[in-house]
Amino acid sequence: MSSYPFNSSFTKQFRQEQPVTFCAEEKPYEQIVISPYNRMSDAEMNVLGSALNEQMFDNDIIDRLLAKLTQKDSMDAQRLLAFIKEIQHECTSHASAEPFTAQYYKHLLELLGSFLELVNEYDTNGRELLLGNLNACYFDETSFAVNQSVDSEEVATMHSIIEDFLFQVGEFYQYFHLLLQKETEQENSKSRVQVISHIAYYLDTLITCTEKMIINMEGTLDMLLEWETSLQNRESQSLFN
Incomplete structure (x- = not known):
């Protein structure tokens, strides 16, 4: 049985380039600075900051x-x-x-x-x-x-x-x-x-x-x-x- 490799031009349409980065936007909440690696709304940030603040301080x-x-x-x-x-x-x-x-x-x-x-x-x-x-x-x-x-x-x-x-x-x-x-x-x-x-x-x-x-x-x-x-x-x- 013969083996036929996929054409590269065909496979490119299913591949997306995802750059790897370790940088995150820093968002301050009172005296805590949070660096989220995914998108967070201001409401979510406030909930997280409040919970961390309560536990840490x-x-x-x-x-x-x-x-x-x-x-x-x-x-x-x-x-x-x-x-x-x-x-x-x-x-x-x-x-x-x-x-x-x-x-x-x-x-x-x-x-x-x-x-x-x-x-x-x-x-x-x-x-x-x-x-x-x-x-x-x-x-x-x-x-x-x-x-x-x-x-x-x-x-x-x-x-x-x-x-x-x-x-x-x-x-x-x-x-x-x-x-x-x-x-x-x-x-x-x-x-x-x-x-x-x-x-x-x-x-x-x-x-x-x-x-x-x-x-x-x-x-x-x-x-x-x-x-x-x-x-x-x-x-x-x-x-x-």
């Missing part, structure tokens, strides 16, 4: 942290500071009016003064410091993305700072409970000086306000740990890739 975590610190935590801290000052005023008045219980109120004033300093310090060197670090992650005024220089160690440092404040606030919280318990015991003992009518309500409310602060701090620590873990995962992937 932990926007959701930072957004939740910022909202929490600037809205709920800030208001709760201001309420607590205002209430501490109110109790201080109340104790000062009773210490002046009741010589026999003045020493008890002076002790409360010293305790409240130390607690006020701690809450102020947390507001300045804890919550505000963390807010400053988070605001540094903003890409521009309309959208934000984490600065690539932020690493897990920096987040771990922020976590340690907040955790230390939480421990100190917890110490005061436990002592406030102890004082309230003593107030309750005095109510049942007619042989002791009665001060419960003046201070027990304030202690109980102070405990409630302090508990809110502790819950807020624990929530912040949970979010920081989530962020730190996410960064560690990406850092390990970068190391082995």
